[in-house]
Amino acid sequence: MYRRSNRRRFVFVLLLLTSITLITLDMRGSSSGAIGSLRRGAHDVFAPIQSAADKVIAPVGDFFGGLTRYGHVKSENQRLKARIADLQAHGLVESDAQRQLRELTQLEQLTFAGDLKSIVARVVSTSPSNFQVTVELDKGTAAGIAKGMPVVSGAGLVGRVVEVSKERATVLLITDGESHVGVRFSESGDTGVANGAGARTPIQVGFVNAGTKVTTGEVVTTSGLQDAIFPPGVPVGKVRSAKPAADKLALDVTIEPVVDLSHLEFLKVLTWLPPAGP
């Protein structure tokens, strides 16, 4: 009895120590180390399985998704019916192919990316995680994507690449709690830092001087200040609210992303990397 109990504890302690060792190795090592290679390998092995499963299971997932969001789906259905009727009246109904073409054309005509080179990729899945807001792209290092590259849609900033394997890239969206974007207010030119607070939650902008004039609806773009992780001038969001902070020394500003992050299909990865530090 004692021997069995000791064996149980031994196995448990061994698993805990292995987990802690992996955490330590991952946190201390670079992405090009053994742990990074293991992660990239796992992504590449799982990618085709996931793609095949997505094709088969997607209708089931959509069905269950519809069940849990019945009220929302019903009101959305009514809204879309009204919209279709309106568009039919004006002869503007477009097919899915036309919509995709329009999205791709928008991506080809980015006004904010300047002459930066870019790679168009398709979103293949959204993360099931409750703690991270990420999407996965169908292209990786084989297409020239690298960790840290900014990702945009036709409207503005979506996020940045945080993991990349040969065939897949994981993009951390700007609403994720780990996302911090240096931003500039278009009217005053003052700067701040846009911190994600999770899906469905407005982005909080910190470090905004109390004297800054902020207007509701004003567009906020990436600041591109020294050591910024995004190029300058990419639209991030529109101001939703602004009020003095409790200590009166700063402004509490919230913004809504300019991109509809719940409906992402084609995105553009800008082949721009932050300048290396000194």
Added chain:
Amino acid sequence: MNQPRLKVPLVLLVALVLHTAVMGHLRLAGVAPDLMVLIPIVGGLTSGPERGAALGFFCGLAVDLVVQTTPLGLSALAFSIIGYTVGVLEAGILRSSWWIPPATALFASAAGEALYAVSGALVGQTQLVTDRLATIVVVVGVLNAVFALPMLRIVRWSMRDGSAANARYV
């Protein structure tokens, strides 16, 4: 195909595929069920602390490798602790009843999500502990309780080697 060493990896792979392809669509208040923490919980209930911890480790490792971008081993750590604890507590249960697996799934899943977030914060992943954590903990607990009985049968089937089947919670 009567060997756990073949059936368990198969169940883990299918669960991971379902977790990534379907569960993201099944959100309540923006929160999805977490099948990968449910497996060690029902594993601990049916097969004891040792197997519960082992299932937790491998489920967590799979999630860390494929889903999360947090440090590798974080989910493995949290899920092994949950699987082991459920197995230890199960040994103290004198009578089996149909409601024990859903009730265990409810509380243990909630504890698993909270443990993952708090462990993450302890190693510098402070973004995991937000105002939404309470919602995540409650909703994952409730949704996982719904899946507890079917998952229990699947895990029991995968663990059964024909020699020492646990007759509880069937």
